[in-house]
Amino acid sequence: MSLRVLSPVSGRTVSLTEVPDQVFAQALVGPGIAVHPDDAADALAPVDGTLATLHAHAFVVVAADGRGVLVHLGIDTVRMKGEGFTLHVVKGESVRAGQPVVRWDPKAVEAAGYSPLCPVVALDVSDDVLDISAAGEPVIAGTALFSWLT
Amino acid sequence: MAGADDRAARIVAALGGVDNIVEIEPCITRLRCELKDGSIVDEPALKATGAHGVLRSGSVVQVVVGPEADTIASDIEDLQ
Numbered sequence: 648m649s650l651r652v653l654s655p656v657s658g659r660t661v662s663l664t665e666v667p668d669q670v671f672a673q674a675l676v677g678p679g680i681a682v683h684p685d686d687a688a689d690a691l692a693p694v695d696g697t698l699a700t701l702h703a704h705a706f707v708v709v710a711a712d713g714r715g716v717l718v719h720l721g722i723d724t725v726r727m728k729g730e731g732f733t734l735h736v737v738k739g740e741s742v743r744a745g746q747p748v749v750r751w752d753p754k755a756v757e758a759a760g761y762s763p764l765c766p767v768v769a770l771d772v773s774d775d776v777l778d779i780s781a782a783g784e785p786v787i788a789g790t791a792l793f794s795w796l797t
Numbered sequence: 798m799a800g801a802d803d804r805a806a807r808i809v810a811a812l813g814g815v816d817n818i819v820e821i822e823p824c825i826t827r828l829r830c831e832l833k834d835g836s837i838v839d840e841p842a843l844k845a846t847g848a849h850g851v852l853r854s855g856s857v858v859q860v861v862v863g864p865e866a867d868t869i870a871s872d873i874e875d876l877q
Contacts, residue, residue, distance in 0.1 A: 675850040675861045676826045700864050705825040707864050715864060717826065725824040770864060 652693045653744050654792040655718045656765050658684040662782040663766060668722045671766040678774035680793060681766045682786060689747035690720055691788050693767060701738040703729035706748055715770040720751050722762040731755045745789040769795050804846050805872035811842035815877055823870035828860045
């Protein structure tokens, strides 16, 4: 069944290859797309599922069928040690697609010297299972970012 | 499948052993490893533990292990 993956943030889509982090640019953990986010907002869960991993700056939601979607808020933001990120949920919690997970401010991330780009990655699959529109398009948080086929 | 502890031990060995590790910081998909000597890292051995990739930049070696990074990092901490 095709899984609709929602954008966690509003902004403009950017190809993963343009993300200044080789793990994402080379799709080492999986294919996907990045979003250059607008202003401070809640980052939303991309799919229904369980928060298998939860950091202030990144999280993984695993759907009931085992498919995992990674959302990373900014690049190298682990070094911000959670500052400026406010979690609304706890690890292991069930979330619905579109549910607020963490509040953050991309502008503050930029001001701290980090890229605010948000990679959204389908974990551990090849890129031919994703149906992704061309990058460079505006996207609104909570609307479809890509489809995960099969 | 090898146990988690075993995987952590093999990663430590491939990084040059406990003595070569300054700090390991997990970040959701990877272990960011600060080493004393980055040149002695055994990349094929790291890949053999199931790592998706290894990114090297001097004494900092990033081992891309997937979303179990947190668990593996705490297993490694237990070994140290």
